[in-house]
Amino acid sequence: MEKSILITGAARSGKSALAERLALRPLGRAVYVATAEAWDDEMRDRIAAHQARRGAEWDNRHAPRDLVDMLIETDGDAPRLVDCLTLWLTNLMLGDADWRSEGERLAAALMHQKAPVIFVTNEVGAGIVPENRLAREFRDAAGWLNQTVAQACDTVILCVAGYPVRVKPNDFDF
Template sequence: MIHLVLGGARSGKSRYGVALVADYVAKGYECLFVATAQALDEEMAARISRHQTERAQDELPWQMLECPLALSECIEANAQENRVILIDCLTLWLTNQLLEGDAWCDAKAALLRALKTAPGAIVLISNEVGSGVVPGDPLSRRFVDEAGWLHQAIAELADKVVLVCAGLPLTLKNADAQEC
């Protein structure tokens, strides 16, 4: 089961993703938190520290992994039946990939392959960045384009896609829903 949770900054998307994980834990699943952020400056280090503190205060029995680049390998090594993996977030992973060099296309393809074959449940959190103005520099424009294409590719694979705005979830896709 693949869940894609999209939203803007401070939209409530991570909180929604954690609630999904809690539902799986209530059914007996183990839970793994995969963080993709890198502390490249003081503000990001403080943000990461705050998120780590929040996870430690959760009532969920998190296992924690940091995976800023090798996300497909992380999924392949850790996905299993009766485990839910929360990946927070895809757009930070994309940023890391674009800053790393020319391997983005291979990394994206590997991620999609890993998601297609992963057992258990995966909750992917990502920032919806395509609703704003067109960025003024080439790297930022590429980031917005690649994020949009990545979201489309994962949404096609996903069983459920939710957009969170102001803490409210809007279901965009639900493969479990019965049609009239």
């Protein structure tokens, strides 16, 4: 098993740019696994802005729901960048899929991957408790998914203002 990395942080904290640097570092090329569904124009603009940063060194794939199968299918020598887990979770929840089973399948599949996977995810639970019940369920699910994937990764990074803060492994004795 190769080393996998989870990059979390606030919106616009530089997670994707950092993930791209890390994914290209070993070979100069990598597989980009987008999870976003282009539901509306705003999302289409965001996807276009992200793609504009990427060149020919990227093999672009799209896995809004079948992420585990996509990782199995693309497991060769090149790192895979999954951007991002929170959009994947959104798609699963909106499609009434069993997101908890899918999250556990993802963590289990990571153990058998030959090439590394770099995941981008989001911190969504550090604001005031949302009044909207669906929003509360989503932030609970996102927190659970982040913990579940973090356990299966060798490295966890918190991105702050474009810079990485080490979360796992660390020298904190517990």
